[in-house]
Amino acid sequence: MTKKTYEELRSHRWYGVDTLRAFGHRSRTKQMGFSRRDFEGKPVIGILNTWSDMNSCHSHFPQRVEEVKRGIWQAGGFPVVLPAMSLGEPFVKPTTMLYRNFLAMEAEELLRGHPIDGVVLMGGCDKTTPGLLMGAISMNLPAIYFPAGPMLRGNWRGKVLGSGSDVWKHWAERRAGNLSDEAWGELEDGIARSAGTCMTMGTAATMMTLAEALGFVLPGGSSIPAPDANHSRLASDTGRRIVEMVWDDLKPSDILSLGSFENAIITALALSGSTNAIVHIIALARRAGINLELEAFDRLSRTIPVLADIRPTGRFLMEDFYYAGGTRALLNRLRGHLHLDCPTVNGATIGQNIEGADVYIEDVIRPLDNPVWASGGLAVLTGNLAPRGAVIKPGAAEARLLKHRGPAVVFKNYNDMEARIDDPALEVSADSVLVLQDAGPIGAPGMPEWGQLPIPKKLLAQGVRDMVRISDARMSGTSYGACVLHVCPESRVGGPLAFVRDGDIIELDVEARRIALCVSDAELEARRAAWVAPPPHYQRGFGALYTQHVRQADEGCDFDFLETAHGEPVPEPEI
């Protein structure tokens, strides 16, 4: 491999020439206390840091930044930190998904506008992984991902607690009147007790693992718990490696291919990962110029076994997954399914990186001949209710509901649902199908994680814990239940979901991958003709931009104008 010369680096145009502007860049760098020898002749490495006081999952990043920098200095690079939108999942309203593309845009433009030669992307909490990677893929500078890592297991009265999942579960018990204030308070103390992301197989753990499967993380890095000393060492290794990647000119376009995206999908399926990953993988692929469709998920889901026994669908947590051998061990189990020749950030292929990785705890990462399920970690459904698809996580549902026929109970939006779901007069039974309209990318907006509709209180009291629920929303990766999600097109743009009425019969058949509204075409047409779209949420601001440009779920919810193939490439800035 031919190495780049200093004169070929982007930053050379800022720092290495004898011009008035370059004088300004050097003198201003010296203003920060650096000497010429700190930066002269060196690649400038951007560290995109999604730390903030409103991101509990990234609270260890201030220390990790120093460790990344240590590696960069050692390898002869010049590290510069560029803070990027933090997107702490629990705090940002209405939903972080509204801002994933904002982060992607910010990441791309931070790299473009500054003298950056290569980048360490520091993220982990749900939307930060896809947001940072989407921007880096479009910018196509050498880029490596540094995952925040999962937090430690939760702990409560001698029981292990999982992020999200155990909140929903115990909240249902509290609503059913089975949990005291004191017990609830102790649960609050114990469920999130260290830095790091959710430690169930939620969106964060899924996306960090997929970042490794795609080739963007150093081998084994994606499953190290955030407080583990190995996580600090990963930080300096990552810093050292990005400098070499710049000299080698190893870019996202050298790493990504249809094969690497299939590897990511296979990994998501074997993890029984978050349904959100489907939207993000499609968006990432389209940034890389690969037109991945929902069909790929469905095709692969028929043959890929679920091996990771992690909550919410399984029994264990990410800390256990790490001790069991982590991502490398899981991928080595999947060897026969993977495209092993795909390159990765460390310069080796994914096949080389997972060679010899053993599973140490067979209960956590199961053998191929004794999987959690033989197939179907995620399923894609179609039918007249979802002409462009919908998704379900079959393993998260009670098995009896996977083939179900029942009358619809329709909520026209989230407020309507909140107002009526616990009304004792609501006509609903355990066989009803709960339908939430207007919760999609444009409708809600941002396709919030409302897809796990609550079970009506009166049914909870009868012991009902799962029902078929259908929406154009997403669902938290830590959620569970027979929830049909991402119905596409969404109701806000006149998708058939908008036309469902109370009492309509809905048929779900996961085995046949079907979701059907048992209403005649003529009747549906009549309803469509009478339908009036609700007024838009925003007249100005980012929300207005979002509403005008966001694509539907089956296309990854990116903005049309951010897709890498949109129009002519963006020119390098004049200096």
Ligand code: FES
């Ligand atoms: Fe940050 Fe779940 S809240 S990963």
Ligand code: MG
């Ligand atoms: Mg989440």
